[in-house]
Structures are given as structure tokens and as C-alpha cells.
Amino acid sequence: MKKALVYITLKEGVLDPQGKTVQHSLDTLGYAGVKEVRVGKYLELLIEDEGAVEAQVEEMCEKLLANPVIENYTYTIEEVVTL
Amino acid sequence: MKKALVYITLKEGVLDPQGKTVQHSLDTLGYAGVKEVRVGKYLELLIEDEGAVEAQVEEMCEKLLANPVIENYTYTIEEVVTL
Numbered sequence: 001m002k003k004a005l006v007y008i009t010l011k012e013g014v015l016d017p018q019g020k021t022v023q024h025s026l027d028t029l030g031y032a033g034v035k036e037v038r039v040g041k042y043l044e045l046l047i048e049d050e051g052a053v054e055a056q057v058e059e060m061c062e063k064l065l066a067n068p069v070i071e072n073y074t075y076t077i078e079e080v081v082t083l
Numbered sequence: 084m085k086k087a088l089v090y091i092t093l094k095e096g097v098l099d100p101q102g103k104t105v106q107h108s109l110d111t112l113g114y115a116g117v118k119e120v121r122v123g124k125y126l127e128l129l130i131e132d133e134g135a136v137e138a139q140v141e142e143m144c145e146k147l148l149a150n151p152v153i154e155n156y157t158y159t160i161e162e163v164v165t166l
Contacts, residue, residue: 001118007125008125009125009127019126022126022147022148025147026143026147029143029146029147031139031143033130033131033132033133033139034128034129034130034131034143035084035129035130035131036127036128036129037126037127037128037129038126038127039124039125039126040124040125040126040127041122041123041124041125042090042091042092042122042123042124042125043102043105043120043121043122043123044092044119044120044121044123045117045119045120046117046118046119046120047116047117047118048116048117048118049116050116056114056116060109060112060114060117063112064105064108064109064112065105
């Protein structure tokens with residue numbers, strides 16, 4: 001078993017209204033030092049290891065998990081140790 | 084300036100319908116090896132460094148960014164180098 005950790009963020013220059021809202025809320029709560037907030041996604045995928053897991057994850061990001069037009073993605077893959 | 088990277092995940096045992104939907108979609112696309120998907124949030128906060136940034140981020144997570152009843156959060160803080 002492998003675990004893929006996928007991080008998806010909006011590309012620079014793409015407006016992030018959700019981030020703006022969070023920043024505004026933080027400002028209202030008194031955290032005026034917060035100058036920018038960008039909200040992204042974080043996914044954990046548990047994948048049966050039949051080889052080529054990395055290529056699969058890359059493909060899944062391109063096809064479904066991220067929108068490559070406006071989002072960047074990175075991922076790390078770790079071994080799941082079952083005792 | 085500091086940049087806080089905040090990772091928010093659902094606690095174990097908390098149902099994740101969004102993750103289930105993603106898993107189902109991946110299955111439909113032919114990725115039958117994906118056994119579980121959990122969807123979380125990833126936030127990047129740009130914070131003016133007036134000291135105690137870590138304590139501030141912790142507080143923001145507790146108060147607004149995460150729901151401590153059903154979510155776990157972790158964060159890392161890095162220095163932003165402006166040239």
C-alpha cells in the first residue's frame with residue numbers, strides 16, 4: 001500500500017475569493033498582520049501498489065483532482081507499513 | 084514576513100463524503116487501486132512578523148481555520164525572503 005499526499009494550489013495571479021474571505025474574517029478577529037490568504041486542497045489517497053503509482057497519481061491530478069488551467073499540484077508518495 | 088502553511092484534515096472516523104465522491108469518480112475512470120480518499124484543506128498565510136507568529140497561527144486554527152471538533156491541523160512556518 002502506498003499513500004499519496006496531494007497538494008493543490010491556485011496558480012499565482014488567479015483570484016482566490018475564498019482566501020480573501022478568510023483574510024477578511026481573520027482581520028475582523030484582530031489578526032491585522034495577515035496580509036494574504038490562499039486556500040488550496042490537500043488530499044490523501046490510499047493506493048494499492050501495483051507499480052507505477054507515481055505515474056498514476058500524476059495522471060489522476062491532470063484528469064480529475066486538479067484543474068491544470070488554474071491550479072498547480074504537487075505530491076509526495078509514502079509507503080504504508082502494515083504490521 | 085513569514086509564511087504559514089496550514090494543513091487541515093478530518094479526524095479519523097469522521098465521514099468524508101467529498102472523499103468518497105472523489106474515490107468513486109477515480110474508480111469510474113479506471114483507478115480501481117485507489118482504496119480511500121480523504122479530502123482536506125491547505126492554506127497559505129502571509130503574515131507580518133511582529134513576533135509570536137506561531138502562537139497566532141495556532142490561535143487562528145482553533146478559532147477560525149479549522150473546526151477542532153472534527154478536524155486536525157498541522158502547520159509549518161517559514162521565513163519569506165524579500166530581495
